[in-house]
């Protein structure tokens with residue numbers, strides 16, 4: 001049995017109840033085979049793959065808070081500090097009822113390679129809670145965030161672990177958490193990213209993940225003799241990533257015809273009206289029915305269905321495993337040419353394989369959505385220098401980072417004989433730097 005298969009079998013046996021984590025590990029280890037085989041004896045002796053698949057630390061804690069009826073509610077909080085070989089742990093906090101330790105581990109594991117791909121000094125971590133922000137009052141959100149930070153603050157810091165937003169955690173939640181951290185620790189430091197502009201946030205962080213997704217998609221299409229301008233694009237999700245992906249796609253001359261949320265989806269034949277989408281989702285925190293009610297060209301459909309729409313480019317920007325084999329078949333039948341993941345692991349393993357086998361350009365999330373965390377690292381730099389850069393400066397750095405990421409993974413894929421396989425390219429390019437740093441730092 002090869003070293004990769006031995007480790008895969010061990011990880012499966014040990015984490016049998018964590019399907020998302022196993023899916024992420026399987027995808028990464030499987031595509032690392034050529035890079036691991038080139039150093040098999042050394043990696044095996046150092047147990048490098050066993051170490052990289054085992055978090056350095058997992059913190060699980062109680063989060064009690066009081067709702068508007070005076071009732072005490074209890075949630076579970078998580079922070080998985082997965083790997084600090086190349087920098088302080090860095091990764092978002094997800095607030096969603098589906099959150100459990102396996103989901104946080106999958107996200108933290110992905111984050112190691114994504115953060116390495118940015119070329120910036122950030123390690124991998126992720127956290128969150130099974131708290132559901134939907135339908136909660138501002139006071140309830142604040143009560144939860146303060147309680148969550150009352151435990152988390154002792155484990156994080158500007159040079160140790162720097163959390164940020166993710167599903168359910170936006171500017172409002174980061175603000176409440178930052179206030180509580182400062183109150184408890186008495187230090188004004190860049191411990192969180194995605195902060196408001198009045199207290200250390202970076203211009204363009206809000207837009208960064210969606211914009212970055214389009215910069216990488218544009219480069220991937222260009223290097224394959226194509227162009228984003230004039231394309232019809234299907235986007236899923238209607239949150240931070242989806243909104244700014246839609247905005248940038250349209251700025252680049254594409255037409256985005258869909259968005260979705262957890263209850264339904266929109267088909268807008270005229271192209272999504274981004275100002276209206278922002279009003280519905282960012283200001284009113286309402287359902288997409290509200291978008292349809294105010295837009296004559298839009299149809300609202302209940303349930304899932306974005307991937308049945310004819311499009312050239314598909315950008316899944318909602319959540320994990322939202323694009324399955326059946327969806328991939330529908331996309332291919334409708335002539336899709338590229339799929340780029342705005343969300344983390346939105347495409348199932350069999351769907352990814354089907355898309356690649358059918359000649360679809362496929363950019364995995366750890367490369368395609370790395371613009372968010374890269375801009376978070378730029379926020380950390382600005383906080384350290386006590387300076388703020390202009391929107392244009394940050395946006396230009398972001399674009400440069402995304403274009404470099406694409407070329408790094410394209411080159412890594414070519415180097416190992418997998419030209420055009422950007423999953424293999426991203427995993428190997430992300431892994432090499434982390435493996436090198438882990439080896440250099442000894443057995444820790």
Ligand SMILES: NC(=O)C1=CN([C@@H]2O[C@H](COP(=O)(O)OP(=O)(O)OC[C@H]3O[C@@H](n4cnc5c(N)ncnc54)[C@H](O)[C@@H]3O)[C@@H](O)[C@H]2O)C=CC1
Nearest residue numbers: 166167168209237238239240241261262318343344369372
């Ligand atoms: N915000 C960021 O900077 C980054 C986010 N991501 C990933 O992008 C994805 C979206 O995150 P955000 O836009 O930040 O979150 P968000 O909370 O702003 O929006 C999430 C969107 O996805 C939809 N959604 C969530 N669960 C769903 C489900 N089960 N079925 C259908 N739709 C669902 C929600 O209705 C919402 O429209 C996640 O996978 C996240 O991990 C990745 C990199 C950075």
Ligand SMILES: O=C(O)CCC(=O)C(=O)O
Nearest residue numbers: 090091092164372373376
């Ligand atoms: O900006 C960050 O630190 C976190 C981004 C994130 O959670 C992600 O890349 O999935």
